[in-house]
Amino acid sequence: MGEALVELIGVEHSYRTKGGAVPALGPLDLRVEPGEFVVVVGPSGSGKSTFLRVVSGFEHPSGGAVRLLGRTPVPGRDVGVVFQQPRLFPWQTVGGNIGTALRWAGVARADRPQRTVELLDQVGLGSLGPRRTWEISGGQQQRVAIARALAAQPRLLLMDEPFAALDAMTRERLQEDVRSLTDDATRGVVFVTHSVDEAVFLASRIVVLTDRPGRIALDLPVPLPRTGVSADELRGSAEYAALRGEVATAVRSVAA
Numbered sequence: 541m542g543e544a545l546v547e548l549i550g551v552e553h554s555y556r557t558k559g560g561a562v563p564a565l566g567p568l569d570l571r572v573e574p575g576e577f578v579v580v581v582g583p584s585g586s587g588k589s590t591f592l593r594v595v596s597g598f599e600h601p602s603g604g605a606v607r608l609l610g611r612t613p614v615p616g617r618d619v620g621v622v623f624q625q626p627r628l629f630p631w632q633t634v635g636g637n638i639g640t641a642l643r644w645a646g647v648a649r650a651d652r653p654q655r656t657v658e659l660l661d662q663v664g665l666g667s668l669g670p671r672r673t674w675e676i677s678g679g680q681q682q683r684v685a686i687a688r689a690l691a692a693q694p695r696l697l698l699m700d701e702p703f704a705a706l707d708a709m710t711r712e713r714l715q716e717d718v719r720s721l722t723d724d725a726t727r728g729v730v731f732v733t734h735s736v737d738e739a740v741f742l743a744s745r746i747v748v749l750t751d752r753p754g755r756i757a758l759d760l761p762v763p764l765p766r767t768g769v770s771a772d773e774l775r776g777s778a779e780y781a782a783l784r785g786e787v788a789t790a791v792r793s794v795a796a
């Protein structure tokens with residue numbers, strides 16, 4: 541067995557509040573391998589965002605250990621993060637936002653223009669570099685946020701309900717693009733959502749969290765093909781429907 545991208549060992553987290561400790565997550569164990577697209581599904585308040593913050597190193601867990609490529613995660617390094625809101629810098633152009641991310645990633649100034657073009661191409665925004673962030677649609681803004689997260693070429697991409705604020709058609713298009721991020725088998729994605737449909741479409745593996753504090757209720761491989769099949773075929777297949785039913789039942793039972 542090679543080195544895990546992420547390893548959580550007995551991880552739990554409580555928030556300290558005036559009213560006492562609020563248990564939000566765990567204890568849980570989880571290992572994510574390179575090439576996996578893990579979607580964590582759970583009801584609202586089950587600890588999904590807490591889970592991602594702990595994995596990214598932004599939140600130090602109250603208990604247990606997190607290993608990212610065998611080390612303690614350094615916030616802002618090693619992983620790219622995409623949130624529900626794009627959080628772009630409004631005083632910079634689309635290209636400027638990517639350029640800043642490249643600078644933070646340590647890319648030499650002379651290489652940044654070319655890399656900016658490549659990243660915008662990768663997310664289907666080839667010509668939008670000079671535009672202002674408020675001149676583009678919500679879906680395009682979220683694509684910029686994805687390009688920015690990819691700037692440092694992270695081995696691991698963390699996504700926190702990144703499409704929840706988008707309309708259904710835009711959401712499906714972005715899902716189709718994001719699904720192929722793990723075609724490069726050295727990379728991994730951990731994506732959290734409360735949408736069962738989104739989970740079944742995207743995941744190579746689905747982890748269902750219990751209600752707060754989130755523990756692992758179900759850990760399920762997704763045997764759907766990842767290449768050579770259209771999104772419509774996939775969403776219309778009997779295998780997709782069966783899996784959707786199984787995961788929906790699990791989510792309903794933990795939320796009850």
Ligand SMILES: Nc1ncnc2c1ncn2[C@@H]1O[C@H](COP(=O)(O)OP(=O)(O)O)[C@@H](O)[C@H]1O
Pocket residue numbers: 555556557562563564582583584585586587588589590591752
């Ligand atoms: N900063 C905080 N202080 C106190 N409680 C918090 C804080 N952040 C989250 N929580 C609580 O922890 C639980 C899990 O939150 P969160 O990880 O945001 O869930 P999710 O992303 O699944 O909706 C919730 O019950 C929430 O109220």
Ligand SMILES: [Mg+2]
Pocket residue numbers: 588589590700
């Ligand atoms: Mg959340």
